[in-house]
Amino acid sequence: MTKNANVLSSEYLHALYGNCSRGQVVFVKPCRNQVSAVFNIDQLDLAARHVELEPTDLFIKVNPIDYDRVKQRNLHGIGSEKEVEAVVSLHFDIDAGKPGYATQQDMLAALDTMPLSPSAIIQSDGDDGGYHVYWLLDEPHYIFDDENRMRCAAISGRWLEELRICAKGAKVDSTANLDRLLRPVGSIRKSGNTVAPLFINSDRRYKLQEFELPGLEKHLTPTIQRQQLSRFNVGCPSGFLDARAQGYIQAADKPHEGGRNSCAFRLAGNLASIVGDDGERLSESDILGYVLVWNALLPVPLDEMEVQQCVQNGLYRGKPREDKFARKREILTVDTDNLTAPTGETEAAKTYETTAGAPETVAGQTEVATTTDSTSATETTTGGLQLQLPPVTTSAIKLLDGYMDDIHSGTLPQLIRQRDALDGIEVGFGLLTVLGGPPGTGKTVIASQVAFDAIELNADLQVIIANAEMHFSALLRREFTRRTRIKSDDLRFGRLTQYERERIDEVASDIRATLLRVQVVEECNLFNLARLAGEKPSLIIVDYLQKFAPSGKDLRIGVGEVAATLRRLCLRGHAVLALSATKRDSKGSHNATELSLSSFKESGEVEYNADSAYVLRDEGALGEEWRRRVTLACVKNRHGAQKDFKLEFDRPRMEFLARTPQPLAEFGNLTEVDSDDSVEDFFL
Structure with missing residues (x-):
């Protein structure tokens, strides 16, 4: 990273958090779904230095997080909506220039017609990519209770709807969640493009009330569902993963009693197979949370511990997870504007995409997965799920060679040293x-x-x-x-x-x-x-x-x-x-x-x-x-x-x-050896 880019990172961080006094700035590596670094609000220069030292594929929780609460819930969590400490801006991740999306010029024109002008527009993937757009608040809005949190989320959702209106029907993804991850200015994508600002105007700031547009109240209902997800500790690291996960919740069967465990098992496996554009996956705590949301929709819900066991079996039974979900599964996007879970048992008809690209309608199935053809693998179907299984046997010669490699490389297992x-x-x-x-x-x-x-x-x-x-x-x-x-x-x-x-x-x-x-x-x-x-x-x-x-x-x-x-x-x-x-x-x-x-x-x-x-x-x-x-x-x-x-x-x-050897309590009658006798004679 150049020195100028480091200066821009610092300017970006100070624009967001310069007026804030609570919470932590959390950096995340989403491909590993883990925290990269956490800084207090008064450590912004150190945070900018972190962007300089580890720029590749780096994301930031834009709103400050109460990281102590995160650790109480999950030692390795990255923070969810319910752990957002304050709202410092309204901000969205807006794709442009891709198939199905507006051009860069049209999207910038739509932003120009918004009721309030953005405080910053960041190029998220060079000249040909989309934008991260920020409307800075004049002072942080600190969140003290769930009702206040829900209203902030509704304001963000209504502002995104206004952008969709200004975009005149162009596709705008659902990225209005309060715990949104965005790439910080100065970070570098895998493509090699640096995340850089078109402009940052830190003097252009607004009060939160200025974003309360007519029609806000209808956005409180879907936010309640978002709060339900938070209640079950769902962090939702990206809107893309959240949308697909909620789509699976809609499509999954909701039996009265019989078959609930099997459905929970299958749903956990399907959720674990979702892969984002950058390789990110749902965390295990998120998967459990989504399955608990599904469970709450059942006429007769399972016990929470039983759900946990079903999720554990879905994630770990059989082959290790990396092998089980290694092959990419192609699934068309789910309608993110209508995610309210159905109250009854309905047949879900969705359009999926095969590897050849031809659409195919499948009714009542949770997922259709497609994999690369392999002569050594076996294809099977279970409840609408097509899997390609590995061979049952392995060559003994291959195993012998592996064992000999371990012997000669010194990598055989060792006991852990003790005193x-x-x-x-x-x-x-x-x-x-x-x-x-x-x-x-x-x-x-x-x-x-x-x-x-x-x-x-x-x-x-x-x-x-x-x-x-x-x-x-x-x-x-x-x-x-x-x-x-x-x-x-x-x-x-x-x-x-x-x-x-x-x-x-x-x-x-x-x-x-x-x-x-x-x-x-x-x-x-x-x-x-x-x-x-x-x-x-x-x-x-x-x-x-x-x-x-x-x-x-x-x-x-x-x-x-x-x-x-x-x-x-x-x-x-x-x-x-x-x-x-x-x-x-x-x-x-x-x-x-x-x-x-x-x-x-x-x-x-x-x-x-x-x-x-x-x-x-x-x-x-x-x-x-x-x-x-x-x-x-x-x-x-x-x-x-x-x-x-x-x-x-x-x-x-x-x-x-x-234990040290103990002296004998008594020796009894010992035979005395004469000086003339040899030791050998005595023992003989």
Whole structure:
């Protein structure tokens, strides 16, 4: 990017946010559907620098976002309409010069006839492309409640309608949503064209009330549907994806009772297959939200947890998602001006486009997909959906060659390094390791120790903690206890001396750098657990797996679903250490000395899915009651020998140590060796 372009980026950002005092500026890479950077409103020069350093395929949430709320909902979310903090402008993405759209000259003429002149017109794709058009507000309009948010969205929608009137019937896409993503000035498209202004007049500003044209009230009704989508956490990263997704909601069957799960499963798969012009897709949280909107339209809706499970199955059952939806599916656009979902069960007739380009009318079908012909693939049809399946078998020679490549390249899987006490435990990428024990035996302590030691000893390791039992602050307290020897209760209740506070400050400073590579799942449920499949391969700590079973289901079935989800995470390259509850014995108590593989709750599911399984056997006190003799016994290892770990559990320090050999209590009568006798004679 040239220096002049950087100056223009700064001018653009200051024109939008110079008068704003709340919210964050969010940059997004939509092809990966993830946040590129977040800046506070007072960091506009840094934001302009970000555009300079990462200009390619960069988008910006034009209206400021309350990013703290985004993180509370979804650690990796990009922000939805309900998280818009303020409206700083009305702005639209207007295509021009493409087939079916007005020419650039005609569109500029239409903008010139609008009741209020634009404050800025930006060329979004060089001289031959469309425009990003802005009407700046004289001061930000801060949003305090949903009713106010709905009215702002209606004003934007009515202003877009006015543009369509001025365009005299030329096609203008629906891009009036408050959380609109646009390309910032100075960014570069994949085509190589720079997003550059025709003009920016930062002095041309308006009050929001000036945009309240006659006919505004009718725009409040479709906005309510938009708010319904927001209620179900739908972010809608682009109007194109939103329009197609709502089209699928209209077309999908809405059965009274039977067949609801199958319809939800198919709808999730169809939504996941939608691909935008720049390769962007709906996020998994968006897909769940759309299916929940569809579910709300049913005469008898499904339970929300059941919908989550249907969506998870639709996204992850069978082949990995990248392979399942790799082939492009050609579908004609849906009418974006009439998106109100039908209240009854009607036959949806839509026109689709085949690969040959000939239109084809299909009644009552959710989707028609077309793929490139392949002699090695099989075409099948299910409920109107045409898929091209890959071959069932793979050459053994091909697999041999791949395995030999792994051997010679040094890329065979390795166990994650641990300190001496637990070094060699079967925890590694691609492996599902389950650890069980009765309450109070130290399952969470050992999992926390594995996580913190692993991240210190493995420089590039990422750790994700999904603890449904306790907040992350409780895990930090245990780690502080392990490193400082300060009693856990003293830390818990703040009974600390000045020296102890200083020690804790030192430890916090020491672990801060390592915690940069730790992420925490704060809303622990099966759906969020499944979404971790899209994360970079990490060590995932799950505490404990029975807690993630969907409510309202038989526990055996629920644990089976959790175990299968953990197995899929491992197939995606993650290392998973999952804690498990154990059964009571026939007397109704927990016998920690006789645990085995069958001791796990729903042991059949654990045994089937786990690569390795360990149990914590408490073998009594070591002198003091608080020092326990413990064996971490391996009761299953699918890939090698079953190695036990002889440990000492120091309860006050919340730490497992390698057990040191103990001196014999008494030696008995030892035979004395004469000096004249050889050692060999003695043993003989």
